[in-house]
Amino acid sequence: MNNSQNTRILLIEDDINLGFLLVDFLEANGFEVKLYRDGLSALNGFRLSRFDFCIIDLMLxxxxxxxxxEKIKEIDRDIPVIILSARSMKEDKIKGFCLGIDDYITKPFDEEELLYRIRAIINRTAPRNEATVNNTTLEIGKFIFDPVNQQLTINKTTRRLTLKESRIMQKLVNASGNLVTREEIMIDVWGESDYYTGRSLDVFISRIRSLLKSDPYLKITTIPTVGYILEKIEQNN
Incomplete structure (x- = not known):
């Protein structure tokens, strides 16, 4: 498996042009990227959602x-972090490594070098990540759901899910018949909750319903304006 697959990067860069260039480059190489332009918004986003990797500018x-x-490491001390900064002083680099960062890259930089440094760090931290995904194949009615490889299988037919489909499905499955709120899904999957994200969520729920039609005893119940419940319908004997 490509070591960029399923990796969600929190990118904090106040230079909007550089930020968009990095988002395009990293997404073209298989990563999912959420861009923030200031430290406070990034911290709030990190608290509300799931990220696997951080790339952080210093002057924010x-x-x-x-x-x-420092604040991100208080929440998740093991998450990999690269500092990307125009500041090249030795003292800045030492301070960063003392805070637990994995790499310090000075601007200007080569995008390919950044990519390979990210992949090298992911490879080094792979045991941590793999420990969280053991035994993750789940039975949902007649389906077998593999969130790691983003696959849904029924009767030996396997459908590959998009990353967002897989993450929404996993939240519904993990709730096991309980309510999952729209707000929770949007924040976790998109990193934000607004009108347009809500419309996107509606589309993805519709897609997942279509995928589950092969099992008539599974349904997603909508609680209007609140959220969803993945339910198993009792079979009559």
């Missing part, structure tokens, strides 16, 4: 990069 509005690294 509202919360500087060093403080952001």
């Amino acid at each position: 509005p509202k919360i500087d990069g060093f403080t952001l690294v």
Whole structure:
């Protein structure tokens, strides 16, 4: 498996042009990227959603990069972090490594070098990531759901899911007959909750319903304006 697959990157860069260039480059190489332009928004986003990797500029509005690294490490001390900064002082690099970062890259930089540094760090931290995905094949009615490989199988027919489909499905399955709110899904999958994200969620729920039609005893019940419940319908003997 490509070591970029399923990796969700939190990118904090206040230079909007560079930020968009990096998003395009990283997404073209298989990563999912969420861009923030200031430290406070990034910290709030990190608290509300799931990320596997952080790329952080130092000179940020509202919360500087060093403080952001420190606060992120308080939440998840093992998450890989690269600092990407125009500041090249030895003292800055030492401070970053003392805070637990994995790499420090100075601007200007080569995109390909950044890519290979990210992949090298992911390879080094793979045991941590693999430990969280053992035994993750799940039975859902007649389906076998593999969230790691984003696959849904029924009667030996396997359908590959998109990353968002897989993450929404996993949230519904993990709730096991209980309500999952729209807000929770949007924040976790998209990193934000607004009107347009809500419309996107509606489309994805419709797709997942279509995928589950092969098992008539499974259904997604909508609680209007609140959320969804994945339910197993009792079979009559």
